[in-house]
Amino acid sequence: MMTTKGTITDLFDNILRQIANEANTPEEVIQIWVSIGKRLGVDDILPAFKLIVLQDDDGSRNILGFIASPSDMVVEYLSSEDIFHGDICEEALRSISINKPVYH
Numbered sequence: 001m002m003t004t005k006g007t008i009t010d011l012f013d014n015i016l017r018q019i020a021n022e023a024n025t026p027e028e029v030i031q032i033w034v035s036i037g038k039r040l041g042v043d044d045i046l047p048a049f050k051l052i053v054l055q056d057d058d059g060s061r062n063i064l065g066f067i068a069s070p071s072d073m074v075v076e077y078l079s080s081e082d083i084f085h086g087d088i089c090e091e092a093l094r095s096i097s098i099n100k101p102v103y104h
Contacts, residue, residue, distance in 0.1 A: 049067060052065040064096075
């Protein structure tokens with residue numbers, strides 16, 4: 001159904017864009033994303049999840065990964081230091097520094 005202001009999808013997109021513009025950190029963006037996912041029932045499909053965060057030398061908290069699965073055991077394994085070891089963390093931090101968005 002079209003209105004003079006656009007479709008409901010346009011409205012939803014505009015609301016999400018405004019929320020994203022108000023986010024101050026990548027962690028806030030992820031918190032919003034997880035919250036929306038829970039309201040949509042994503043946690044019924046992937047109930048186990050973990051955010052991998054590493055603090056770098058200047059004290060900034062960096063999101064290195066988001067792991068989700070129907071299985072707690074899978075999430076624990078994929079988020080372990082066997083998987084997220086030094087080289088992987090360094091590569092993630094390098095990629096963050098190259099692609100880092102600006103947050104206000």
